[in-house]
Amino acid sequence: MIEVRNVVKTYGKGPSAFTALNDVSFVVPDGTVVAVVGKSGSGKSTLMHIMSGLDHPTSGEVLVDGKNLKEMKRKELDAFRSTEMSFIFQSFFVQGNESCYDNVALPLEVSEVGYRHRAARVRKALEGVELSDKIKQRAKDLSGGQKQRLAIARAVVGEPKVLFADEPTGNLDSATGEVVQELLFKYAHDNKATLIIVTHDQDLADKCQMQIHVKDGVISRIDSATSKQADEGSTK
Amino acid sequence: MKRIDILQRAGRNLRQAKGRTFLTALAISVGAFTLTLSLAAGQGARQYADNLLKNNIDPQALFIVKDKSITSTDTGSGLKEYSSDLSAASGASGASVAVKMMTDEDVSKLQARSDVKQVVPIYSLNAKYVTFEGNAKKYYSPLTYYDATTVSEVMAGSLPKLGEQIGDDEIVVPEQYLDTLGVSAKNLIRKKVVVVAAQAVATPSEAELQQAFLGGGNTAVEELLKPKTHDYTFTVRAVLKKSTLSFVSSPRLHISTGAAKDVYVYTTTGTENAGKYIGVTALAKGDSAAVKNVLQKKYGYSVQTAKDAQGLLFTFVNVLQGIVAGFAMLALIASVFGIINTQYISVLERTSQIGLMKALGMSNKAIGKLFRYEAAWIGFLGGALGVGLGLIVGWLANPVITKALDLGDNRLLVFVWWQLALLIIALVVVAISAGWFPSRKAARLDPIDALRTE
Numbered sequence: 013m014i015e016v017r018n019v020v021k022t023y024g025k026g027p028s029a030f031t032a033l034n035d036v037s038f039v040v041p042d043g044t045v046v047a048v049v050g051k052s053g054s055g056k057s058t059l060m061h062i063m064s065g066l067d068h069p070t071s072g073e074v075l076v077d078g079k080n081l082k083e084m085k086r087k088e089l090d091a092f093r094s095t096e097m098s099f100i101f102q103s104f105f106v107q108g109n110e111s112c113y114d115n116v117a118l119p120l121e122v123s124e125v126g127y128r129h130r131a132a133r134v135r136k137a138l139e140g141v142e143l144s145d146k147i148k149q150r151a152k153d154l155s156g157g158q159k160q161r162l163a164i165a166r167a168v169v170g171e172p173k174v175l176f177a178d179e180p181t182g183n184l185d186s187a188t189g190e191v192v193q194e195l196l197f198k199y200a201h202d203n204k205a206t207l208i209i210v211t212h213d214q215d216l217a218d219k220c221q222m223q224i225h226v227k228d229g230v231i232s233r234i235d236s237a238t239s240k241q242a243d244e245g246s247t248k
Numbered sequence: 249m250k251r252i253d254i255l256q257r258a259g260r261n262l263r264q265a266k267g268r269t270f271l272t273a274l275a276i277s278v279g280a281f282t283l284t285l286s287l288a289a290g291q292g293a294r295q296y297a298d299n300l301l302k303n304n305i306d307p308q309a310l311f312i313v314k315d316k317s318i319t320s321t322d323t324g325s326g327l328k329e330y331s332s333d334l335s336a337a338s339g340a341s342g343a344s345v346a347v348k349m350m351t352d353e354d355v356s357k358l359q360a361r362s363d364v365k366q367v368v369p370i371y372s373l374n375a376k377y378v379t380f381e382g383n384a385k386k387y388y389s390p391l392t393y394y395d396a397t398t399v400s401e402v403m404a405g406s407l408p409k410l411g412e413q414i415g416d417d418e419i420v421v422p423e424q425y426l427d428t429l430g431v432s433a434k435n436l437i438r439k440k441v442v443v444v445a446a447q448a449v450a451t452p453s454e455a456e457l458q459q460a461f462l463g464g465g466n467t468a469v470e471e472l473l474k475p476k477t478h479d480y481t482f483t484v485r486a487v488l489k490k491s492t493l494s495f496v497s498s499p500r501l502h503i504s505t506g507a508a509k510d511v512y513v514y515t516t517t518g519t520e521n522a523g524k525y526i527g528v529t530a531l532a533k534g535d536s537a538a539v540k541n542v543l544q545k546k547y548g549y550s551v552q553t554a555k556d557a558q559g560l561l562f563t564f565v566n567v568l569q570g571i572v573a574g575f576a577m578l579a580l581i582a583s584v585f586g587i588i589n590t591q592y593i594s595v596l597e598r599t600s601q602i603g604l605m606k607a608l609g610m611s612n613k614a615i616g617k618l619f620r621y622e623a624a625w626i627g628f629l630g631g632a633l634g635v636g637l638g639l640i641v642g643w644l645a646n647p648v649i650t651k652a653l654d655l656g657d658n659r660l661l662v663f664v665w666w667q668l669a670l671l672i673i674a675l676v677v678v679a680i681s682a683g684w685f686p687s688r689k690a691a692r693l694d695p696i697d698a699l700r701t702e
Contacts, residue, residue, distance in 0.1 A: 061696055064607070066607060087611060093609035099604075101604075105601070105603075105699070110260065118608060119608050121253040122614075124250055
C-alpha cells in the first residue's frame with residue numbers, strides 16, 4: 013500500500029517559486045493498476061519521482077507498506093528501491109552498447125543477487141518479453157518496441173512489488189504500444205504487484221483500475237473503475 | 249553492488265569506448281615507458297658499479313688518509329695549520345693543495361695493529377723511462393704496484409693466488425702495450441724490462457761541492473749536480489687482459505710492493521716527500537665499518553671502506569636516475585589531466601545511464617566507484633603498455649648498448665620484476681586519484697535531472 017499524505021513540492025524560492033504539487037493526498041492499495049493522468053507540466057512526473065523516493069517532497073510524506081520514505085536513510089532507500097521498486101521510462105534508457113543480458117542483469121547486480129542465480133532469472137525475464145533469442149545482441153540493434161520490452165525485462169527481473177512506468181508507450185506506435193501495455197498488465201496481475209503508469213493517453217488510463225487526474229499540481233479527480241473492467245484490461 | 253560486478257562493468261564500459269580508452273592509456277604509457285627505462289638503467293648502472301667494485305676492491309679494503317680533504321670533495325678553507333707532515337699534493341679539484349701526508353710512523357703504527365693486515369702505503373711511483381728486451385726504444389710508462397686483493401685475467405703467463413704478491417723481480421704488463429711494442433703476449437713472457445728511476449736532485453752542501461772540486465775538478469762537480477738514476481730490472485711474469493671492469497682507466501706496469509718501496513725510497517730520497525704517503529691501503533679483519541671507527545677515533549685518520557666507495561658511485565647513479573625519473577613524472581602529470589578530461593566527458597555522455605542506475609537503487613558510492621575503477625583500468629592498461637614497450641625496447645637495445653659502450657658481459661638495462669609490478673600499481677593509484685573528481689561529479693548527479701536528459 014502506498015500512502016501519499018499532503019505532499020507539496022515547490023521548486024525555487026521567493027516570488028519565482030513554482031509549486032509543482034500542492035497538497036496531494038491519496039492511497040493506492042496493493043496490487044492496483046493505477047494511471048496518473050495529466051497534461052505535460054501538470055506535475056504527474058514529479059508525483060512519480062516523489063512516490064518512488066527519487067525526489068523528496070517539500071512537505072508532506074509518502075508511506076510505502078507503512079514505511080515513511082522521509083525517515084529512511086539514503087542507504088536504506090537505495091536498497092529499498094533496488095529490491096521493491098522498478099522503473100520503465102518513455103525513452104527506454106537501455107544501454108545500447110551492452111548486450112541484452114547485461115542490461116537485464118544490472119538490477120540484479122545492484123541488489124547483490126548472487127552470480128549463480130542471475131543467469132536463470134535474466135533468461136526468464138527475457139523469455140517473458142519474448143527476447144530470448146536476442147540475449148547476446150547489443151541493445152542498440154533492437155527496434156523501439158524491442159527496446160521497451162527489454163526495459164520491461166530489466167524492470168521485472170528483480171520481481172519488484174511496485175512498478176513505475178513513465179509514459180511507457182509514448183515513443184511507440186500503437187501496435188507495439190499495445191504489446192508493451194499487455195506485458196505490464198500481465199506482470200502486475202501475475203505477481204499481484206502495484207503498477208503505476210504515468211501517462212497522458214486516456215485510452216491507456218481507461219484500462220487501469222484507478223485513475224488519478226492531476227491538473228496544475230492538484231488532484232482534480234480520482235476514478236476507481238470496477239475490478240471487472242480492470243481484469244478485462246489485464247487479460248486482453 | 250558488489251565490487252567485482254562494478255569492476256566488470258567498468259571494464260565493459262571502457263571496451264565500449266576503445267579508441268578513447270586506448271589514447272588515454274597511451275598518454276600514461278609514455279610516462280610508464282620512461283620510468284621503466286630509467287628504473288632499468290639505474291638498476292643496470294648500479295649492478296655495473298657493483299661488479300666494478302667487486303672486481304677491483306676487496307670488500308674488506310680500507311683506504312686510510314690523514315687529511316679528510318683527500319677523500320671528500322670538500323676542500324675546506326685553504327688556510328691550514330703548518331705541521332711537518334704537511335705536503336703539497338694534487339687535490340680533488342686538480343689544484344695543488346697542502347694536505348697532511350701519512351708517514352712511515354703511521355704505517356708502522358697500522359702494521360702493528362691486529363685488526364688490519366696487508367698495510368701498504370700508496371707509493372706514487374715515477375719512472376724516468378722503461379725499456380723492453382728486444383726493443384731499442386725508450387718508453388714512458390705509468391708505474392704502479394701489484395694489487396694482491398683482486399684477481400685479474402691474463403692473456404699470457406700467470407698470476408699468484410689471491411692475496412699473494414708477485415716476486416720482487418717480476419713485472420706485469422698490460423695488454424694495451426702489445427701494439428706499441430709490436431710483440432705478441434706469449435713472446436713477451438720471461439722477457440726483461442728495465443725500469444730507470446731518477447733520483448731527485450738534492451742541492452749539495454757547500455762542503456760537498458768543495459770536496460768534489462778538490463777531488464775531481466769541474467767534472468766531479470758536474471757529476472755531483474747531475475741527477476742520479478738507477479736501473480731496476482724485472483722479468484715479465486704475465487700480460488694482463490684488458491678488462492671492462494677495470495677500475496684503473498689507463499694501462500700501467502705493475503711491480504711488487506717490495507720493489508715499489510725500493511723505487512719510491514730511491515726517487516724521493518732527499519726530497520720533502522721522503523717517507524710520506526698520500527694514503528695507506530689495508531684490509532680490515534672482521535667488520536670493516538667497526539675497524540674504520542676505531543682508526544678514526546684513535547688516530548684521527550679519515551678512513552674509507554669499500555662500502556663508502558660504493559656509496560659514492562651509487563649516489564652518482566641515483567642522481568642521474570632521478571633526473572630521468574623527473575621527466576617521466578612530468579609526462580605522468582600531463583597524462584593525469586588526460587584521465588580527468590576523458591572521465592569528465594564520459595560522465596557527461598552517460599548522464600542518463602547514471603540516472604537510470606540511481607533509479608534502480610545503485611548507491612552514490614557505487615557510482616563513484618564505477619568511474620574510479622574505469623580510471624584504474626586506464627591506469628593499468630597504460631602502465632602495462634608502457635612497461636611492455638620498455639621491456640621490448642630494453643630487449644632490443646641491450647645488445648647494441650653493450651657493444652657500443654664495451655660493457656663486456658654487463659647489461660645497461662636491467663629489469664626487476666617487483667619494481668615493474670610496483671610501478672604499475674603506483675600508476676593505477678595515480679589514475680584512481682585522477683578519476684576522483686569525475687567520479688565525484690557522477691556520484692553527485694541528481695537522478696531526476698539525469699533522467700530528464702535526452
